[in-house]
Amino acid sequence: MASLDILCAQMNTLVGDFDGNTERVIDIVQRACSARPEPVVVFPELTLCGYPPEDLLLRPSVGLRVERALTCLLAELPGEAWVLIGYPRREGRALYNVAGVLHDGRIIAEYRKQLLPNYQVFDEKRYFTPGTEPCVVEIGGVRVGVTICEDIWEPEPAAQSADAGAELLLNLNASPYHRGKRGERWALVRERARQSDLPVVYVNQVGGQDELVFDGGSFAVTADGDIAAAAPNFEEGEYWLSFDAGDRRNPFSGLAIAEPLDELEAVWRALVLGVRDYVNKNGFKGVVLGLSGGIDSALTLAVAVDALGAERVEAVMMPFRYTAQMSVEDAAEQSRVLGVRHSVISIEPIYDSFMAALADEFAGTAVDTTEENLQARCRGVLLMSISNKKRYLVLTTGNKSEMAVGYSTLYGDMAGGFDPIKDVPKTLVYQLSRYRNTLGPCIPQRVIDRPPSAELAPDQKDEDSLPPYDVLDRILELYVEEDMSAEAIIATGIEREAVLRVVRLVDINEYKRRQAPVGVRITKRGFGRDRRYPITSGWRIGE
Template sequence: MADTFRLTLAQLNPTVGAIAANAAKARAVWDQAKAAGADMAALTEMFITGYQTQDLILKPAFVADAMAAVEALARDCADGPALGIGGPLLREGRLYNGYYVLQGGRVAATVLKHHLPNDGVFDEKRLFTPADVHGPYVVNGVRIGTPICEDSWHPDVAETLAETGAEILLVPNGSPYHRGKPNLRLNLMVARVVETGLPLVYLNMTGGQDDQVFDGCSMVLNPGGHLAVQMPQFEDCVTHVDFTRGPEGWVAAKGMLAPVPPVAEADYHAMTVGLRDYLGKSGFSKVVLGLSGGIDSALVATIAADALGPENVHCVMLPSRFTSAHSLEDAADCAGRLGCRLDTIPISGPQEAVGEALGPLFAGTEPGITEENIQSRLRGLLLMALSNKFGAMLLTTGNKSEVAVGYCTIYGDMNGGYNPIKDLWKTRVFDTCRWRNETHRPWMKGPTGEVIPPRIIDKPPSAELRDNQKDEDSLPPYPVLDAILEGLVEKELSVAEIVAQGHDLATVKRVEGLLYTSEWKRFQSAPGVRLTQKAFWLDRRYPMVMRWRDQSGA
């Protein structure tokens, strides 16, 4: 009986639907494992198809292609270590979320997911069939138990595997990031280790898929819950872990211990990866955005520069007669600090033309929000024209606070293919800008130093659609607004509970009304990076037309 076992762990970034490319990544990992003398190489949940597939997995031809690719991998990786890889499995007309163990030129074992998540961004119960709990499989004399992702969030699967002879737990995951997720995972996995007495390998994928970002952060825990290996967050990584059998069972040797960054850095890295992969996996390599001289567009430009390189970020200033001189100066200063191209397209001429065209119909009315929105929509039109002409994706720049209350113009500043800061409250926008000015990491492609001018951070926010306009003319101060919105959206608090925190009842009711009546705008908004468990899309699904209001605070 072997007393050592080498396991090669790969936290990598598959692409949904790129089955051949994902298989090639798996083969490259197997090659590395073979060269290192490993007993097994392991990849993550649903790696062959990418994750999440959503309803693409219901297409029979797609499942057939994925299963055929796994069979081909088995034949191609016959002479060397076992290979574990996640993928769909169709058996007797039922579709499962499976994990294949390939060895000796064939599929030597399969494990099927038991617990199917059906909350937040997950909807697996409508896609897959839940399977009975499997026992362990054997690789080179070692009995390995594999709870697939959600199976490790509950005690029953791991306990059953331990009772049926598993010696090491290998948990392949497709676990997307949200704020606080690394600590949540660690606590749950420590619980599984303590319950079973077995070492546990938590292996997670990396990369962005639509709104979700998978952050890796894979780890190996020894009995007692002691951390032996910590792989980096958000970064692709392959490492070899050596297990040794002793009197008390298997123990993993100490390996890499990458630090888990604090929330400010994790959020920023998530936004950068999410944007980079959404563009790259969509076939785009450059972006265009309106740089207004305000803080939101400055942060989006900085994220884009860090994700793609400043040379691939085209900033456009679109001034009207309401645009202040300091906004022009600040936009130029920001673009210069980042090293991005900046062009200026005044909208006064198009605005006058639209005013003239609508003049006969608007006669006898007073100028107001309609005329303000025309400015925003003209900017959206011109930016989309640049996007179409030069093949650069237009980024929209609305923060979560604005998106929540509809303080944005549909078909205007909401135009765009992606929004990196969609799940970032305005107060966090300020904090993030200050953090980025003080911080630079090797994965950032933008320049070091104070890239966002301090004046942009310090000045009162304004849409500049009328004379002397300030955001606080239309909204409560952002610290107040964000506190109320966090209560309503992220904590699902009642109006009475928020008022009990010290907020004015009329203000809370007004914010509640704005939140609910803006659902139709969010339904049409660009996707953006998910940072919380209540992001606006899959996490929070509200009707667009809805008449209920909370009367608890009245």
């Protein structure tokens, strides 16, 4: 019976870099041909332009760049290889999300993606026209069906391939990570394989792209719905898989099932990969952040070091009269343990200068949060100045709980270019901090144990202004991620006043979140491209 050697090219692309992505494709295929005769090399969705290309797809030159890349591939790829690769293709006024089958200097066939996702972070109907037809190509005596990403989430495209005589389905993907995503994918593709009676190879891209992180984890499923092989998550690589058309029960061999990551490890690796790719792909020399002695900045520093190495990370402690001595000590100790550059710059004289300049404006007014916010803005000015001078990216340190309710200062602690923990609830911040300490000394235990405080006023504690974080995070999960109403949340047993207060804070702080830096998305619904609410609105709780 016929058999195929399939290479799952779990590739980290750079959006918009047609030339660079094309060069890497050629290199991967050439090495595949050196390893196996007549390999089938499967790349992710929209490999040539990277995913998601967003409004780059509207640029007039996109068609020319695609044609130039394809011309190069057809000329340079070894003729014996079968290459399945994704790219945008314009035909008349329609733009399609295409998977091309390339062999022996020709495009043998093209499949047009049929199901265009338009939810959560996806916006494909803005750009693409859906295809309608299946694509089945004979490769090495095996009839192979081709689909793209979302096509596998509904029964029809796979059923079309089966009806057209496919014996194997290859699915090209650009599927971003969120907590629990691997299990969701596996369950869905297993169901689809059983429904269509087709074995499936699911190839996913890896890498960070702005707030999205793609976790790879390419895998194969038998027609009976059994997971037969799985590549590692969060690791770029090329993974070989053999397919034997004569073995229905288990046609796949050559690739074991990678050990699944537990949830905390998966989140950690997503944060690290997201920071590494954002910094490196945007050409920054390194990063700088304000290290306060609190848990949020401590976790952010740990992520940065794991992503970039200690030599590319600078931590700045900026004490004020309300900064506890233990904060100064703990920040210095963490910097020492991790080996990063650590500097101390007092904001006291800067703050006093600002207050002197504002004396006439503030005359006759009482002290309030304005003075607290001014402290944070002094720190923001210092960090942005270091960033400008050294070409370092400023990492902000706000977590999802704070971003949700506006417990942050515009142009202060929100000033910066990237927020690694923007989508990490405070309760998860603690869990991740403990997890990171299991990998090696990192975050001082005192930082984890002490009550959280912004230290902008004497004896200040976060819970003076907010509900306990376990309560706050549960309300936020139900309201932001599950879209439950305030009354429905109250019905779960959470105290009414707390729910109404938190929901109101979320609603009125949309203006702040619009001005926050992007950050790694790890939940099903992060702030940003996931959740789009108006700033100016007459919407009220209970209506």
